[in-house]
Amino acid sequence: MADRRAVVIGGGITGTLTGCALLRAGWEVTLIEALHIGAGSSSRTAAGIRQQFSTRESVLGMRYSVDFYKHWQQSMGQDGQPIEQNGYLFLVQGEDAWKAAQKRVSDQQNWGLTEVQALSPQQTVERFSYVDPEEITGATWCPSDGFLRPDVVYSEAAAAFRALGGTLLQGSPLVQAERAGERLISITTGKGAVLNADVFLDCTNAWSRRVGDILGAAHLPIQALKRYLWFIERGDSMSEAELLNMPLIISPQGAYCRPENAGSLMTGWKHQAPDVSANFAYDDQDIIEPAYFHKNDADSRPFETWMALAQALPPVGEFAGISATTAGFYGTTPDHNPFLDFDPQTKNLIRMVGFSGHGAMFGPFSAQVGLALAEAGESIDHVRVLGEDAELAPFKINRDFGAAEAMVI
Ligand SMILES: Cc1cc2nc3c(=O)[nH]c(=O)nc-3n(C[C@H](O)[C@H](O)[C@H](O)COP(=O)(O)OP(=O)(O)OC[C@H]3O[C@@H](n4cnc5c(N)ncnc54)[C@H](O)[C@@H]3O)c2cc1C
Incomplete structure (x- = not known):
């Protein structure tokens, strides 16, 4: 199916799992990574995974992530035990x-x-x-x-991504972007590849401020x-x-x-x-x-x-x-909750960044939210996981940061 094209920027746990979710839903996906898969925080993490959070949304989201990682073979078609x-x-x-x-x-x-x-x-x-x-x-x-084995997560997610037909470009940093008004048209990598897409997803976490500047996107407080x-x-x-x-x-x-x-x-x-x-x-x-x-x-x-x-x-x-x-x-972020939402000044850019100390555990839930956003083509209020609605208010970009996560490590 070539009429829904996505480009994922960043090859850590968030980018690889989100790329797989999009491919399984029939999207054509290219993932670009500046260095190599897992080069960022995903290979430097304590990789704890807990459901003990102070908001219903994170408790439900992490119940989903635990379930996903527990059923890794069914979820990803890979043999590891993450x-x-x-x-x-x-x-x-x-x-x-x-x-x-x-x-x-x-x-x-x-x-x-x-x-x-x-x-x-x-x-x-x-x-x-x-x-x-x-x-x-x-x-x-x-x-x-x-806790997770993070190398199992991102390396097997990258293998699944390739097996599902995704295009993985390593050693390929985002260096330039072309916009038309409020939309991104294409991005260019350091190796000169020009990639067009309907939707772009920023999964660069700690790098998001500079990546956002290259994309002409909103400046997020990360x-x-x-x-x-x-x-x-x-x-x-x-x-x-x-x-x-x-x-x-x-x-x-x-x-x-x-x-x-x-x-x-x-x-x-x-x-x-x-x-x-x-x-x-x-x-x-x-x-x-x-x-x-x-x-x-x-x-x-x-x-x-x-x-x-x-x-x-x-x-x-x-x-x-x-x-x-x-x-x-x-x-x-100021309240230790990530941003999982469309960029306020770019209609076809999804930001999935600012994970504080919990991006490895958020991975599967983030991927579900990223897919739901891409399918909707606009900001949404909830995503369905484990048969329940997870409200996305705590992860919106325009929230007021009043209700900070109380369980922060
Ligand atoms: C010491 C430590 C302990 C932690 N403990 C935990 C924990 O217990 N539990 C937990 O869940 N989380 C923990 N975390 C946080 C967790 O590791 C991160 O939130 C998570 O790995 C983020 O994954 P990511 O894929 O979003 O980002 P990353 O893994 O950082 O991936 C982003 C990728 O983007 C790439 N990139 C950057 N710029 C560009 C560009 N211009 N073009 C293309 N690609 C680019 C980078 O090379 C990088 O590979 C910990 C982190 C640290 C450092």
């Missing part, structure tokens, strides 16, 4: 925070996440013997949450903020099996960890960072500032993170040492 459902455990300290957490659990249950629970300190330590019950007022626990991961080697204080079964755990202060493999714990903790959305280079993703490098002083952020985790999880304090640091960018 999701480990070890659960998410939010540790909570203080009476006010505990009251708010219990209210969120009750809301999430009402929104269909029936398996989420509020646990007392005693119930928490009965399930997770490595948690210090003296350090928490309670915990929220959802066993169907977990900050590119550096984020790090550190890997701590397991010691004798925890068995291989215990580490492998560990959920993604968030300490009361916000430091988080999850198993990378039987010998290594992945950790992270957000920090103040300057917005570099106007001018970072691709290679800047790999630059590690001294205060964030694990071979530096014991008062650096990796050690603070380790100590914050050790306070709530004493056996982690006995681990053998930090072995590696990796880095990438969040593309962050």
Whole structure:
């Protein structure tokens, strides 16, 4: 079917999954990627996937994403296993925070996440013997949450994209665009390919500000903020099996960890960072500032993170040492919800960007929204997933940012 042509810009989890959704619906799709598939945040992510959010729309959307990743073979026709459902455990300290957490659990249950629970300190330590019950007022626990294997997601999505007949152009950055009034006519890549389409989709997340400028699109408030991961080697204080079964755990202060493999714990903790959305280079993703490098002083952020985790999880304090640091960018909006909507000044451009710390988990839901928008040809108010309507108000570009997502990592 050649009368509905789409060009997807950006070959991360969002772009590859959205490209596949469009192809399955009969669109002719070309995907352009500046470097190679997964070169952006999608290969630098902790890739946690949780349904514990503070709005009905994100809870429903992430219930859909979990279901999609769980049924990957049916969804994508690929053999990999992209999701480990070890659960998410939010540790909570203080009476006010505990009251708010219990209210969120009750809301999430009402929104269909029936398996989420509020646990007392005693119930928490009965399930997770490595948690210090003296350090928490309670915990929220959802066993169907977990984490993804992001390389499986984007590489198998790219394979499915090719198998479905999509055209994938790597090493092909967007460099120029031709417009006629409020419509995009064509875009040009760095290799000189000129691509015409009925609909264009911006899936460049942290790069969206500059990509938007090239496209003549609206300036969206998305900050590119550096984020790090550190890997701590397991010691004798925890068995291989215990580490492998560990959920993604968030300490009361916000430091988080999850198993990378039987010998290594992945950790992270957000920090103040300057917005570099106007001018970072691709290679800047790999630059590690001294205060964030694990071979530096014991008062650096990796050690603070380790100590914050050790306070709530004493056996982690006995681990053998930090072995590696990796880095990438969040593309962050003022309310930590992404933009999934038509561009306000370009009638045939869909923006799917600004995922903050949740673009890997949003992938399947984003792809459903992107497809629904492309099919409608205009901004829409809801999308149907799991037999329910997900309202798209929290993801509209012209929203007022008043209702920020409360569960941000
Ligand atoms: C340390 C860290 C931890 C994270 N933890 C989590 C987590 O636990 N769970 C979660 O869900 N998310 C997490 N995230 C966020 C998540 O990784 C991102 O939101 C997600 O990967 C975004 O995917 P994307 O496909 O939208 O963007 P990207 O993967 O960044 O892809 C965008 C692509 O666009 C390409 N591009 C840029 N400019 C151009 C151009 N001019 N022309 C063509 N292509 C271009 C880039 O090369 C890139 O490949 C984390 C991120 C980081 C950095």
